[in-house]
Amino acid sequence: xxxxxxxxxVENMNKSYNGKFLFNNFQxxxxxxxxxxxxxxSGCGKTTLLNIIGKIIPSDxxxxxxxxxKEFSYIFQDPRLLPWKTVRGNIEFVLSRDLSAGKRKxxxxxxxxxxxxxxxxxxxxxxxxxxxxQRVSIARAFASPSDIILMDEPLTGLDIALKQNLIQWFSxxxxxxxxxxxxxxxxxxxxxxxxxxxVVLSKAPAQIIVRExxxxxxxxxxxxxxxxxxxxxxxxxxxxxxx
Amino acid sequence: MKISFTKKQYISFLSVGIMxxxxxxxxxxxxxxxxxxxxxxxxxxxxxxxxxxxxxLVAGTTILRGVTGFVISGILGMGIGILAGxxxxxxxxxxxxxxxxxxxxxxxxxxxALIWFSPDSVPVFIAMLTMFPFIxxxxxxxxxxxxPALVEMARFYRVGxxxxxxxxxxxxxxxxxxxxxxxxxGIGWRAIIIGEVLSQPQYGIGTKMQSAQTFLNVEAVxxxxxxxxxxxxxxxxLIRWSERKIVTWRV
Numbered sequence: 001x002x003x004x005x006x007x008x009x010v011e012n013m014n015k016s017y018n019g020k021f022l023f024n025n026f027q028x029x030x031x032x033x034x035x036x037x038x039x040x041x042s043g044c045g046k047t048t049l050l051n052i053i054g055k056i057i058p059s060d061x062x063x064x065x066x067x068x069x070k071e072f073s074y075i076f077q078d079p080r081l082l083p084w085k086t087v088r089g090n091i092e093f094v095l096s097r098d099l100s101a102g103k104r105k106x107x108x109x110x111x112x113x114x115x116x117x118x119x120x121x122x123x124x125x126x127x128x129x130x131x132x133x134q135r136v137s138i139a140r141a142f143a144s145p146s147d148i149i150l151m152d153e154p155l156t157g158l159d160i161a162l163k164q165n166l167i168q169w170f171s172x173x174x175x176x177x178x179x180x181x182x183x184x185x186x187x188x189x190x191x192x193x194x195x196x197x198x199v200v201l202s203k204a205p206a207q208i209i210v211r212e213x214x215x216x217x218x219x220x221x222x223x224x225x226x227x228x229x230x231x232x233x234x235x236x237x238x239x240x241x242x243x
Numbered sequence: 244m245k246i247s248f249t250k251k252q253y254i255s256f257l258s259v260g261i262m263x264x265x266x267x268x269x270x271x272x273x274x275x276x277x278x279x280x281x282x283x284x285x286x287x288x289x290x291x292x293x294x295x296x297x298x299x300l301v302a303g304t305t306i307l308r309g310v311t312g313f314v315i316s317g318i319l320g321m322g323i324g325i326l327a328g329x330x331x332x333x334x335x336x337x338x339x340x341x342x343x344x345x346x347x348x349x350x351x352x353x354x355x356a357l358i359w360f361s362p363d364s365v366p367v368f369i370a371m372l373t374m375f376p377f378i379x380x381x382x383x384x385x386x387x388x389x390x391p392a393l394v395e396m397a398r399f400y401r402v403g404x405x406x407x408x409x410x411x412x413x414x415x416x417x418x419x420x421x422x423x424x425x426x427x428x429g430i431g432w433r434a435i436i437i438g439e440v441l442s443q444p445q446y447g448i449g450t451k452m453q454s455a456q457t458f459l460n461v462e463a464v465x466x467x468x469x470x471x472x473x474x475x476x477x478x479x480x481l482i483r484w485s486e487r488k489i490v491t492w493r494v
Contacts, residue, residue, distance in 0.1 A: 074396070097406075
């Protein structure tokens with residue numbers, strides 16, 4: 001990852017729940033402007049790590065370097081859209097009130113176009129399919145003036161075709177602003193399709209057991225290609241060891 | 244969908260028809276206009292009242308009292324309900340008061356109000372006091388039903404507290420507020436009329452009912468009762484209509 005700035009670090013982090021260490025002197029670095037996928041067995045603390053980075057919960061001790069002035073966007077497993085707001089209203093909801101109503105609308109419309117929901121700007125979430133709602137949630141994350149997007153297994157539970165479509169839409173928008181993304185998942189294929197960096201965590205207390213990077217541009221990857229197949233094997237083996 | 248709606252209407256007509264038949268049978272059975280007047284005579288009296296020059300003033304004053312009580316209890320109920328819904332401590336503080344107001348017999352409140360207020364204010368005070376707990380309790384339930392994941396999402400996105408109340412809590416609570424308003428209105432009209440009967444303000448449906456009763460004019464008592472039912476029904480319809488206009492997002 002030559003030429004990229006590794007400006008974000010979690011240093012000597014400790015976090016325990018009920019006397020059990022989830023993280024013990026944990027360290028991880030992130031490249032700015034890239035997508036880092038964090039893989040790991042369930043219960044290893046992936047979501048906790050995301051929440052600590054996003055300052056939703058505190059760590060017991062340790063440092064977050066480079067995160068101080070950062071703002072975050074979130075894409076959750078459940079899209080968490082306000083049912084009483086339209087697609088446009090949900091996206092405008094996270095935009096700064098300092099912007100004029102016209103500017104907010106224009107910005108929301110632009111993102112609606114990017115996730116190809118043009119005809120649905122005035123629809124309410126209950127009138128949309130699950131995949132469309134998740135697209136709105138992706139558009140909302142990019143609409144928010146944040147530095148880092150945190151994604152907590154947003155594709156879990158969706159069928160393969162929908163997953164691939166969402167990855168496609170996500171890549172398309174991401175390429176337009178190249179924001180730093182930290183993406184937690186337990187699905188190796190998702191990580192291979194979206195990650196510039198892929199990190200595999202061990203079971204708790206979590207440690208990094210594998211770190212890989214993929215130089216091919218996001219959005220143009222074929223999982224049947226030999227080097228990705230090989231990397232999939234490596235990641236699966238690491239996950240198998242960590243479970 | 245449309246067919247079942249028409250069917251529902253037919254069933255409602257049938258229900259009204261059966262009530263009229265029972266009324267007619269009882270009127271024939273007792274055969275006394277001082278006990279149960281015939282329905283057709285009563286409806287003529289209603290029409291006569293409608294045509295009376297003072298009708299608008301009498302009905303309008305009662306409606307104005309109802310609306311005033313409703314607006315005051317609505318504002319108080321929403322404000323206090325939102326606070327109690329958000330803060331469990333405030334809710335614990337408020338709950339005994341709500342239980343006391345709800346459990347106190349309306350007549351006891353009226354007797355006290357008669358001592359404290361002028362005849363014109365008594366019905367408004369009673370309306371307010373009977374409607375307030377319904378609206379407040381529903382707002383509290385509504386606030387409690389708000390999905391915490393949505394509030395969390397709004398906080399994650401750095402949306403300010405006032406906007407979270409306005410754009411997350413209030414819309415989520417709206418179906419509860421409307422349902423509370425509907426129950427409050429139902430009970431409120433009855434309370435206003437009892438208040439008017441006992442406090443005898445210059446104008447009011449209750450005042451008219453009381454004077455009709457004094458002269459054993461049963462026809463007029465029932466005719467004014469029917470008018471009160473019509474007003475209550477019209478407001479119920481208005482609330483349901485607003486619900487369809489406001490809660491458009493429910494598919």
